Amino acid sequence: MSYSIAEAARRSGLSIDTLRYYERIRLLDPPARDTAGRRAYSEEDLTWLSFLTRLRTTGMPIRRMREYAMLRHRGQAGAGRRKAILVEQRKAVTERIAELETCLEVLDYKIDNYDRVEQRVTTLPQEASA
Amino acid sequence: MSYSIAEAARRSGLSIDTLRYYERIRLLDPPARDTAGRRAYSEEDLTWLSFLTRLRTTGMPIRRMREYAMLRHRGQAGAGRRKAILVEQRKAVTERIAELETCLEVLDYKIDNYDRVEQRVTTLPQEASA
DNA sequence: AGTTGACCTGGAGCGCACTCCAGGTCGTAC
DNA sequence: GTACGACCTGGAGTGCGCTCCAGGTCAACT
Numbered sequence: 541m542s543y544s545i546a547e548a549a550r551r552s553g554l555s556i557d558t559l560r561y562y563e564r565i566r567l568l569d570p571p572a573r574d575t576a577g578r579r580a581y582s583e584e585d586l587t588w589l590s591f592l593t594r595l596r597t598t599g600m601p602i603r604r605m606r607e608y609a610m611l612r613h614r615g616q617a618g619a620g621r622r623k624a625i626l627v628e629q630r631k632a633v634t635e636r637i638a639e640l641e642t643c644l645e646v647l648d649y650k651i652d653n654y655d656r657v658e659q660r661v662t663t664l665p666q667e668a669s670a
Numbered sequence: 671m672s673y674s675i676a677e678a679a680r681r682s683g684l685s686i687d688t689l690r691y692y693e694r695i696r697l698l699d700p701p702a703r704d705t706a707g708r709r710a711y712s713e714e715d716l717t718w719l720s721f722l723t724r725l726r727t728t729g730m731p732i733r734r735m736r737e738y739a740m741l742r743h744r745g746q747a748g749a750g751r752r753k754a755i756l757v758e759q760r761k762a763v764t765e766r767i768a769e770l771e772t773c774l775e776v777l778d779y780k781i782d783n784y785d786r787v788e789q790r791v792t793t794l795p796q797e798a799s800a
Numbered sequence: 801a802g803t804t805g806a807c808c809t810g811g812a813g814c815g816c817a818c819t820c821c822a823g824g825t826c827g828t829a830c
Numbered sequence: 831g832t833a834c835g836a837c838c839t840g841g842a843g844t845g846c847g848c849t850c851c852a853g854g855t856c857a858a859c860t
Contacts, residue, residue, distance in 0.1 A: 545837070556837090557819055565817095576826050578837055591776075598773045602817070616791070623784035630777045633770050640767050643728045646721075647760045654753035661746070675807070686807090687849055695847095706856050708807055732847070801860100808855065818844085825838065830831100 542572065542580035552589040559589075565602065567592060567609050598633050672702065672710035682719040689719075695732065697722060697739050728763050 548571075549556045559579075562568040568589065572580045581589075595605050608625050611618030679686045689709075692698040698719065702710045711719075725735050738755050741748030 555819075558817085560838090561818065576837080578826085591780075594773050594776050596817095597769055598777070616787075619784060619787060623781060623788075626777055626781050626784070630774065630781065633774050633777065637767055637770050637774075639727055640763050640770075643724050644760065644763050644767075646724050647728070647756055647763065650721075651753060651756050651760065654749060654756070657746075657749060658753075685849080688847085690808090691848065706807080708856085726847095804857105804859080806856090806858105809853090811851085813850070814848085816846085820843070821841085823839090826836090827834105828836105829834080 542574075542582055543586065545579045545581070548579075548581040548586060548589070551586055552593060554589070554593065562589075562592070565606065567602065567606055595629070598629055599636065600629055600632075604629075672704075672712055673716065675709045675711070678709075678711040678716060678719070681716055682723060684719070684723065692719075692722070695736065697732065697736055725759070728759055729766065730759055730762075734759075 543551065545556050545559055549559055552559070554562070559568070563570055568585070571585050572582065574580045592605060592609075595608070596602075604625065608622055611622045611625075673681065675686050675689055679689055682689070684692070689698070693700055698715070701715050702712065704710045722735060722739075725738070734755065738752055741752045741755075
């Protein structure tokens with residue numbers, strides 16, 4: 541089974557342009573072509589794409605994703621470095637989550653303040669008119 | 671007490687250029703100036719900056735931070751909208767955290783796989799030689 | 801009086817990750 | 831056989847968030 545670029549875009553959630561872009565910058569190995577020269581993405585291509593989009597979601601820069609992509613071609617020889625990249629990224633992600641959680645506290649605090657002010661605004665006038 | 675731009679940069683963790691940039695794009699009200707025309711940041715300026723950097727950390731686009739900044743000038747009149755922005759951002763942050771946690775699982779799974787492969791590589795040769 | 805160093809301005813430049821475009825090819829449907 | 835739509839290519843353009851630069855001012859020190 542293989543997929544047209546439109547179908548691959550639909551399944552990966554990336555745009556057609558982005559798929560071609562990823563191929564250009566060597567994030568993605570050039571997929572097979574059909575008889576008319578059109579890209580025919582394989583199941584493996586899509587699997588790799590879905591992992592790529594995960595890495596992207598974690599905020600990994602394309603530079604690094606490309607390094608990882610290149611290392612795949614070296615099989616076991618590149619495995620150590622590939623793992624190291626993932627371990628490093630896991631660290632970055634946990635740090636990012638912690639950072640976001642701190643910000644969440646600040647946001648909650650601020651929002652609570654607005655709540656309290658609203659409370660005052662809606663109750664004080666009654667006291668003043670009393 | 672007021673602070674030079676260098677001092678404000680040090681305290682906020684932003685660069686001097688970024689401070690001037692934030693002022694230019696109206697994220698930051700123009701600070702006071704000393705007799706020589708140099709910026710003199712107040713305590714309040716720094717407080718606002720530290721909140722701004724929090725918002726930035728959450729991934730809020732500058733556009734939106736600017737909207738929030740503008741609403742501050744309208745006092746109580748802008749409070750509802752300001753709160754709405756924070757509530758919306760809180761939602762975005764919790765979603766982002768959830769997304770990152772999903773990615774974390776994928777990373778852990780992949781890393782575990784590398785661990786297992788390493789295990790195999792280091793133990794199999796002994797079995798083979800037996 | 802001269803040098804230094806921090807600061808000033810307006811504007812240009814940069815890296816990232818796409819996104820869009822013009823002009824062309826191909827296979828299918830009418 | 832021609833109209834259509836999906837696809838192709840190389841290259842230019844975009845939005846974001848800074849970052850850097852040239853050329854100038856000013857206060858303090860020697």
